[in-house]
Amino acid sequence: MVQDDKRYGLRLDRLEPLYRDILLDHYRHPRNEGDIKDPDLSAHGLNPFCGDEVYLQARVSDGNIAQVGLQARGCTISQASGSMMGDAIKGRSLEEALLLYRLLKGLMEGESLGPHDKEKLGDLTALGDVRRYPLRIKCALLPWATLEEGLQEYRKKRG
Numbered sequence: 001m002v003q004d005d006k007r008y009g010l011r012l013d014r015l016e017p018l019y020r021d022i023l024l025d026h027y028r029h030p031r032n033e034g035d036i037k038d039p040d041l042s043a044h045g046l047n048p049f050c051g052d053e054v055y056l057q058a059r060v061s062d063g064n065i066a067q068v069g070l071q072a073r074g075c076t077i078s079q080a081s082g083s084m085m086g087d088a089i090k091g092r093s094l095e096e097a098l099l100l101y102r103l104l105k106g107l108m109e110g111e112s113l114g115p116h117d118k119e120k121l122g123d124l125t126a127l128g129d130v131r132r133y134p135l136r137i138k139c140a141l142l143p144w145a146t147l148e149e150g151l152q153e154y155r156k157k158r159g
Contacts, residue, residue, distance in 0.1 A: 022126040023080040030079060032086030036069035041154035045146030047138050052078040054146045058089075060154065065089050065097055075139050081127055082143035088124055094151055100124065101144040108137045 039057035046053050052074030059067040068086040072079045089097040103117050107128045118125055130140045 022084075022123050023076065026080040026083035027076045030070070030072070030083040032068040032070050032083065032090070034069050034071070036067055039069065041150040043146045043150030043153065045142050045149065047074070047078070047142050049135075050075065050139065052139055052142050054078065054082055054143045056082075056143065056146045056150055058147075058150065060094070064091060064093050066091070070143070072143065074142075075136075077127075077130055077136050078139040078142050081140045084124055084127070085143045085147065088122065089147070094154075098148060098151060101141075101148055104144060105141060107131070108141060 036057040036059055038059075040060040042055070042057045044053070044055050053072070054074075055071040057069040058065050068090055070082045070086055072082040085100075088100055092100070100121065103113060103121055104124055104127060107113055107121070107125065108131045110131060113121070127140045130136050
């Protein structure tokens with residue numbers, strides 16, 4: 001068991017076994033870790049409540065996210081979510097990446113998603129169980145909110 005998950009009442013052993021395994025795999029073996037040379041977008045996200053922090057960089061090519069670099073500090077959920085996000089958005093258009101964020105946020109807020117939307121989310125649905133722990137929803141969404149902020153800044157710069 002990862003020790004910091006008990007801080008706010010989340011016990012990974014209470015999550016669905018498949019979802020727990022996906023989250024732990026991304027926490028223990030984060031994808032897209034590190035810096036990107038000359039990123040097109042970068043953003044910093046902080047959850048002041050718990051101290052989770054995300055630094056996001058990405059390179060954009062032909063309107064698609066070509067490369068993602070993440071540095072995350074914090075709980076298991078925020079780090080796993082960042083790793084999963086990097087995998088999910090790589091190769092997607094900026095609009096598709098934002099759609100994934102909106103779908104995931106809706107899932108976290110208790111919206112019922114249809115099969116087509118769940119299919120779009122893929123493994124990201126593993127984060128849906130976190131909604132049972134309201135204090136941890138911000139942890140799961142921090143990388144995504146940071147992405148949204150970075151994309152907004154990127155679009156402003158591009159005009």
